[in-house]
Amino acid sequence: MNDQLCTRQVCFIMSAYSAAGKLLMMPAVLSYYCAGDLWLPALALYALQTAAVWAAAYASSKTDKTFFALAEGALGKVAGKLLSWLFAAFFLLACVLPVLEQKLFVQSIFYDTIPSLVTFLPFFVFSVYVGAKGIRNAGRVADIVMPLFFAAFAALVIMSVGESDMSALQPVLVSSSPSRLFSGARFSLYNFADGAVMLMFMGRFAYKKGDAAKITLSYAASALAVLLFLALFYSIFSSLAPDRYFAVGQIAVFFPALSLVGRVDLVAVYAVELCMLFALALYIRLAVACVCGALGKEQTKGRNVRPAAAVASLAMNVLLLAAAIIFNNSYLVVQEVFGRYLWCVYLAFAFVLPAVAATAARFARGARA
Amino acid sequence: MRAGTRMQAAARIAFMALVAAMLFLFFTNDFGLVDIHKTSIVVAVGVDASESGYRVTAQAAVPTPASGEGSASYTQVTGSGATVADAIDDINAKTGFYPKLAFCNLVILGESCAEKQLFTVLDYFYRNDYVPLTALVGICRGSAEELLAQKPSDGGMSSSAIQRAMSEELKNSANASTINLKLLAQDAGSPSRSSYMPVIKYSGGGGGGSTAATPAGTSGSSDGGGAGNSAEFTCLTTAAFDGGRYAGELSEEQSFALNLLRNDIRLAVMNVEHDGKNYTVALKNNSCKTEVGSEGGMPVLKIKFRAIANVQAAETRPAAESSANSHLVPEEVLAAASSAIEQRMRSLAEFCVSNSCDLLGAGSMFYRRFYSDSLALDGRVIDVLKTVYDIRVGSVR
Numbered sequence: 001m002n003d004q005l006c007t008r009q010v011c012f013i014m015s016a017y018s019a020a021g022k023l024l025m026m027p028a029v030l031s032y033y034c035a036g037d038l039w040l041p042a043l044a045l046y047a048l049q050t051a052a053v054w055a056a057a058y059a060s061s062k063t064d065k066t067f068f069a070l071a072e073g074a075l076g077k078v079a080g081k082l083l084s085w086l087f088a089a090f091f092l093l094a095c096v097l098p099v100l101e102q103k104l105f106v107q108s109i110f111y112d113t114i115p116s117l118v119t120f121l122p123f124f125v126f127s128v129y130v131g132a133k134g135i136r137n138a139g140r141v142a143d144i145v146m147p148l149f150f151a152a153f154a155a156l157v158i159m160s161v162g163e164s165d166m167s168a169l170q171p172v173l174v175s176s177s178p179s180r181l182f183s184g185a186r187f188s189l190y191n192f193a194d195g196a197v198m199l200m201f202m203g204r205f206a207y208k209k210g211d212a213a214k215i216t217l218s219y220a221a222s223a224l225a226v227l228l229f230l231a232l233f234y235s236i237f238s239s240l241a242p243d244r245y246f247a248v249g250q251i252a253v254f255f256p257a258l259s260l261v262g263r264v265d266l267v268a269v270y271a272v273e274l275c276m277l278f279a280l281a282l283y284i285r286l287a288v289a290c291v292c293g294a295l296g297k298e299q300t301k302g303r304n305v306r307p308a309a310a311v312a313s314l315a316m317n318v319l320l321l322a323a324a325i326i327f328n329n330s331y332l333v334v335q336e337v338f339g340r341y342l343w344c345v346y347l348a349f350a351f352v353l354p355a356v357a358a359t360a361a362r363f364a365r366g367a368r369a
Numbered sequence: 370m371r372a373g374t375r376m377q378a379a380a381r382i383a384f385m386a387l388v389a390a391m392l393f394l395f396f397t398n399d400f401g402l403v404d405i406h407k408t409s410i411v412v413a414v415g416v417d418a419s420e421s422g423y424r425v426t427a428q429a430a431v432p433t434p435a436s437g438e439g440s441a442s443y444t445q446v447t448g449s450g451a452t453v454a455d456a457i458d459d460i461n462a463k464t465g466f467y468p469k470l471a472f473c474n475l476v477i478l479g480e481s482c483a484e485k486q487l488f489t490v491l492d493y494f495y496r497n498d499y500v501p502l503t504a505l506v507g508i509c510r511g512s513a514e515e516l517l518a519q520k521p522s523d524g525g526m527s528s529s530a531i532q533r534a535m536s537e538e539l540k541n542s543a544n545a546s547t548i549n550l551k552l553l554a555q556d557a558g559s560p561s562r563s564s565y566m567p568v569i570k571y572s573g574g575g576g577g578g579s580t581a582a583t584p585a586g587t588s589g590s591s592d593g594g595g596a597g598n599s600a601e602f603t604c605l606t607t608a609a610f611d612g613g614r615y616a617g618e619l620s621e622e623q624s625f626a627l628n629l630l631r632n633d634i635r636l637a638v639m640n641v642e643h644d645g646k647n648y649t650v651a652l653k654n655n656s657c658k659t660e661v662g663s664e665g666g667m668p669v670l671k672i673k674f675r676a677i678a679n680v681q682a683a684e685t686r687p688a689a690e691s692s693a694n695s696h697l698v699p700e701e702v703l704a705a706a707s708s709a710i711e712q713r714m715r716s717l718a719e720f721c722v723s724n725s726c727d728l729l730g731a732g733s734m735f736y737r738r739f740y741s742d743s744l745a746l747d748g749r750v751i752d753v754l755k756t757v758y759d760i761r762v763g764s765v766r
Contacts, residue, residue: 108498126388170737239558240502240551243495254503254551256537304377 005205009139011218012146013201014053017279018194019222020149020272023248024101026191027233029335031241033184034176036169038241039230041185045192046223052195052354053219057212059202059354059361066203067357068293074360084294087196090349091287092316094193096323097338098280099123100331103324109249109269117328124317126277131284131313134300135204138278138285145275152271153225157232159252159265164235187339193283194219195350199357200286248272284320288312411468412443413528415513416453416490417479423490424449425456426514427468428528443526447514453493470500475528475535476550477569478506479513483608483615487564488557494550502551505535508608509569519571519600527600534602535567543628543637546607546619560736560748561727562612565619565627567604609726616726623720626713627728629657629674638681643705646684650698650706652676652762661734666742668735668750672714674760678706698764706762718756727751 005013030038063070068087072080103120111119130137176184198215205211233247236254244250252258252265288309292299297308327334415426424447431442448459460468482490494500509516521530540547546567548556556564607619607627619627628634634655641648654677662669678698698706721728732750736743746753 122392126392129384129388167734167737171740174740237551238555240495240554253501259503 004134004136005139005201007205007208007211007214009142010198010201010205010211011215012142013138013282014194014198014215015218015222016142016146016149016275017282018197018219019153019226020275020279021098022191022226023229023272024098024105024246024276025335026188027230027247028242028245029187030184030230031234031237031244033180033187035241036171036234036238037173037176037181038184038234039169039227040173041181041188042227042230045185045188046220046227048351049192049194050216050220050223052351053198054212054216055354055358056195056198056202057215059199059357060205060207061212062358062361063364064203064207065361065364066293067199068290069203070357070360070364073364081294084290087200087349088287088290088294090196090345091193091283091290092319093342093345094190094196095280095283095287095316095320096327097190097334098276098283099320099324100327100334102276102280103328104331105246105249105273109246109266117325120324121321123277124321127281127284127320128310128313128317130278130281131288131316132299132305132309133285134305134309135200135285135289136300138282141278145278148271149275150225152268152275153229155268156248156252156265156272157228159255159258159268160232160236162256163254164232165238166231166235168235168238169231183339186343187335189343189346190335190338192346193350195354197282197286199354200289202357202361284313284316287316291316411470411473412526413475413477413517413531414470414473415477415479415517416456416482417512417514418481418485418490419449422449422451423453423456424512424514425453425460426517427457427460428517428526429468430472430526445517453490457493470494470497473500474504475532476504476506477513477516477531478508478566479516480508480510481512483508487610487613487615488554489613491550491553495554500550503549505532505547505549506553507531507535507567507569507604516569516571519602520598522599522601524599527602530600531569531602531604534569534604539604540628540632541635543625543632543634545604546624546628546631547604556730557610557613559730559733560743561730561732561751562748563616563721563727563732564610564613565607565728566610567624568606568608568618569602569604570606571600571602573598573600609720609724609728611724611726616724617720619717619720619728622713623717626710626717629655629710630659630672630714630717630729637676639706639709641702641705641709643699643702644685648680648684648702648705649682650678650702650762651681652678652706653765659730659734661731661738663735663739663742664755666739666745667753667755668731668739668742668746669755669757670729670731670734671757671759674710674714674758674762676762677765678703678762679765696765700764703762703764707760710762711758711760714758714760715756718754721751722754725749725751729754729756 026042027038030042034041059070065073068080068084071083102123103117106120107115229247233251234241236251237244249269252268253263255265258265289299291312292308295308298306299309300306411427411429413428417424417426426445426447428443428445431444446460446464448456448463450456450459457468476491476494478490494504517527519527521527523530535545535547537547539545546565548566553564553566605621605624607624609616609619625637625639629637634652634657637652637655639650639652641650654675656675658673660671660673662671679696680698680702718729720726727750729751731754732743732748735750736748743750
C-alpha cells in the first residue's frame with residue numbers, strides 16, 4: 001500500500017472537483033432535453049453515481065490493495081495490466097469534451113471578441129506539468145482549491161438567487177416525456193466519471209473506520225450543490241436556458257450591483273475556473289498514473305517527477321491538443337458522439353466497475369472483516 | 370550541491386515561470402491592447418424595419434481626453450441590410466470598425482418593427498453571445514434613428530437620457546414598464562406567450578444638436594449646455610405583444626396597473642379625486658399577489674393588493690393649516706384610491722381579454738398549477754379568465 005492521500009483530501013476531491021465540471025454545459029444540455037425537469041435526470045444520475053462512489057469507498061475499506069492490484073489478484077497479471085491501459089484510455093477520453101468546453105468557455109466568457117485557438121493553448125503547458133505531478137500533489141491542490149471553490153460557488157448563488165423564479169420548474173414530470181428525460185441523462189453522462197476516479201483512490205489512502213460514509217456524504221453534498229445550481233439556472237433563464245451555455249459564467253450577471261461596480265462576479269467565475277482546470281487535470285494525472293502502473297514505472301520520487309510520468313503526461317496532452325485542434329469547430333458533433341454512443345463507456349467504467357470492485361474486495365482473499 | 374540537483378531545481382523554476390507566464394496569457398484579455406481607433410463601444414442600438422429589410426442605428430461612445438471640457442462624445446452611424454446582423458455588418462463596412470455590443474445597454478425598436486414578428490427583429494441580439502441580456506428594450510413612435518438623434522436637455526447622449534426614463538427607480542415607482550432582453554424573451558416563451566415593453570416618447574427636441582454629418586452618419590459631442598430644442602423622454606405607456614405580434618398599446622393607467630402586478634413597487638404615486646378635490650396619494654409597502662384557481666376547469670385569477678397610503682398633497686385641508694395628524698388619510702380617500710386601482714386593473718384585464726394578450730400571466734400560472742385543465746383550454750386561458758379583485762389601501766397610523 002502506498003498512501004498518497006488522506007481522507008480529507010479524498011473528500012475534497014470528490015466534492016469540489018466533481019461539482020466544478022458540471023457547471024458548464026450540463027445545465028444547458030439538460031434544459032434542452034428536459035426543460036424544467038432538468039434536475040430529475042441529474043438526480044437519478046447522482047443517485048447511481050453516489051452509490052458507485054460508496055461502492056468504491058467500501059472496497060477501500062475491505063482491502064489495502066489498489067484497484068489494479070485487486071484485479072491482478074483475481075484475474076491475473078495480464079488482465080490487471082490490460083485494465084490499467086483501459087482506464088488510462090478512459091480518463092483520456094473523459095478529458096476530450098471537458099477540454100473543448102474549457103476552450104469555448106474561456107473564449108466566450110473571458111474575451112469580448114472571438115479569440116483564436118492560440119489563446120487556449122497555454123492550458124496544455126499547465127496540463128503537462130500538473131498531469132505529471134502525481135496523485136499526492138492532487139490532494140495538496142484540493143486542500144487549497146476546495147474552500148476557494150465553495151466560497152466562489154456560494155458567492156455566485158447569492159448573486160443569482162434574487163433573479164430566480166422557482167415557479168419556472170413547475171409542473172414537474174409533465175412537460176418532458178420519459179424518452180426526453182432518458183436522452184437528457186444519456187447526453188449528460190459524460191460528466192459522471194466520479195465512480196472511476198474513486199476507484200483510482202483505492203489503496204492510495206489509509207482507510208479508517210467511517211471513511212466510506214465521509215467520502216459518500218462529501219460527494220452527496222456536492223451533488224446537492226449541483227442540483228441546486230441546476231434549479232437556480234433554469235429558474236433564472238427558463239425558456240432561454242437551452243441556449244445559455246457556460247452556466248457558471250452567466251448565472252450572476254443580473255445581480256443589480258453589477259451595473260454599478262462592473263462584472264465583479266467574474267472574480268468568482270475565475271475561482272471556479274481554477275477549480276475546473278485542476279479537476280480536468282486530475283483526469284490526466286489519473287491517466288498518467290494508470291500508464292505508469294501498467295508499465296511498472298515509478299511516477300514520482302519524492303517531489304520529483306520521473307521520466308515515465310513526464311513522457312506519459314506529454315503524450316496525453318499532445319493527443320488532447322490534437323483533439324482540440326481537430327474538433328476546434330465541431331464541439332456539437334463530439335457531444336453528439338458522446339451522447340449517442342460513448343455513454344456506455346461511462347456506464348461501464350464509472351458505474352458498473354465500482355460495484356464489481358466492491359464485490360471483489362468483499363470476497364477477496366485477505367479482505368478485512 | 371550536485372550538478373544534477375541544481376539542474377533539476379533550475380528546470381523546476383523555469384517551468385514554474387513558464388506556467389505563470391502562460392496562465393497570465395490565459396487569463397488576460399488581449400493584454401489590454403485594444404486599438405481605440407478601430408473599436409467602437411456601442412451603448413445603444415435602434416432598429417427600424419424597411420421594405421428592403423432593416424436599418425440599424427448604433428450610438429457609440431467616443432473616448433474623450435480627461436482634461437477636455439465635454440463630458441461625453443458620441444457618434445451615431447446607420448447601416449442597412451436584409452437582417453439586423455447584415456445592417457450591423459454594413460456599419461462595419463461604412464466605418465471600418467466593428468461595433469462591439471458588449472456594452473450595449475439599450476435596444477430601441479422603431480414603430481415600423483411593430484408590424485414584424487418581434488423575435489425575428491431581435492433575433493440577432495439573442496444569438497450574439499456578446500450582447501448582454503440585461504440590455505433594456507423599448508419601442509418608439511416614428512423611427513428609432515430619429516429618436517436616437519434627439520438631443521436631451523443635459524446635452525449628453527440621447528441613449529443615456531432614455532435609459533434614465535427606463536430606470537430601475539421608475540420601474541420601482543410604477544411609472545415605466547421597464548424590461549430587458551431576458552425578461553422579454555422569457556415572457557414570450559412562457560405559456561402566456563405575452564410580453565410587453567415601454568413606449569418611448571419625446572417632447573420638444575428637433576435634431577441631434579451639435580451634430581455634423583459624416584460619411585458614416587452623424588456625430589455629436591456634449592458641451593454641457595442646455596441648447597435650444599432639447600428633448601424630454603418619457604416611457605409612461607406600454608406596448609403589448611402576443612406571441613411576438615404587436616397587440617396594442619396600454620394607456621398610462623393600464624401601464625400603472627401592469628407595473629403593480631409585475632414589478633416590485635416600492636413607492637407609487639397616484640392622483641385620486643374625491644368630492645371634486647384632488648388628492649395625491651403615495652402608496653408604500655405595496656404587495657400585489659396573484660393567485661390562480663380552477664373552478665370547474667375554468668381559470669379564476671385572484672388579485673390581492675395591499676398598500677399603505679399617505680397624502681402627499683391635497684386641495685383641501687392643507688397640512689400647514691391643520692398640522693395635527695396630517696399624515697392620516699380619510700377613509701373616503703382610501704376608498705377612492707382602492708377604487709381607482711381596481712378600475713385600472715379592470716381596464717388592464719379588459720385590454721388583455723379584448724386583445725387575447727395575457728399580460729396578467731394567468732396562462733403561465735394556470736399551466737403550472739392546473740396542467741391538465743390548461744391543456745383542455747389549449748393554452749388560451751385569457752379568453753375564459755374570470756378575475757376577482759381584493760384591493761385594500763390602508764392609511765399610515
